[in-house]
Amino acid sequence: MTSQASASRDDILLALLKAARVVPVITIERTEDAVPLARALVAGGVRTLEITLRTAAAVGAAEAIIAQVPEAVVGIGTVLTPLDLARAKALGARFALSPGATPELLNAAAETDLPFVPGIATASELMAALVRGFGVYKFFPAQQAGGIPALRALGGPFPQARFCPTGGVGEANAAEWLAEPNVVAVGGSWLCPAADIRAGNWDKITTLARRAMQ
Numbered sequence: 001m002t003s004q005a006s007a008s009r010d011d012i013l014l015a016l017l018k019a020a021r022v023v024p025v026i027t028i029e030r031t032e033d034a035v036p037l038a039r040a041l042v043a044g045g046v047r048t049l050e051i052t053l054r055t056a057a058a059v060g061a062a063e064a065i066i067a068q069v070p071e072a073v074v075g076i077g078t079v080l081t082p083l084d085l086a087r088a089k090a091l092g093a094r095f096a097l098s099p100g101a102t103p104e105l106l107n108a109a110a111e112t113d114l115p116f117v118p119g120i121a122t123a124s125e126l127m128a129a130l131v132r133g134f135g136v137y138k139f140f141p142a143q144q145a146g147g148i149p150a151l152r153a154l155g156g157p158f159p160q161a162r163f164c165p166t167g168g169v170g171e172a173n174a175a176e177w178l179a180e181p182n183v184v185a186v187g188g189s190w191l192c193p194a195a196d197i198r199a200g201n202w203d204k205i206t207t208l209a210r211r212a213m214q
Ligand code: 3PG
Pocket: 025, 099, 140, 166, 167, 168, 169, 187, 188, 189, 190
């Protein structure tokens, strides 16, 4: 992929994440929960969703949301291998995210036009992604890897880098992260508690989403 192509891939990501501001990290155990969950989030104003490849139901869940909830902007998360990335593209996901940045995954992602957010927690990981043309990163696990002071420190040598911090971000600290100039969006699982998905508490999830968007 040319550097022009990687720049436009990042432009797409930046537009998408800046519009989103909050990206729920979603783990779906039962395929039938996918559509009502996505509708509940969309009803609360949260349209950009990360469906993680952590369960057997994940692929079917993402397919169902893409087919039945056109307002949702679906990204595939927990992309660990080139095969996961190919699966995300085949599903019709709009973007993909990883908790990490292995050379194999970065090389595969550099060859596709699917906007990709590698996960980084250190300068070396960021540099491995940067040399392959990636400029938007998931800072993971954000809180545990040093929180806002660590992100500010990374902003020194990498002033152009833009981040979506995830891991330990929640209602109590999302606004603080979003106030950082190099943060374009935050991610987290707090909008979709497993117990509420299991119980079908869709109104509560809409309320959580609405609160997050405020
Ligand atoms: C992720 O994969 O991004 C994290 O599991 C989300 O972290 P959280 O559960 O602390 O929000």
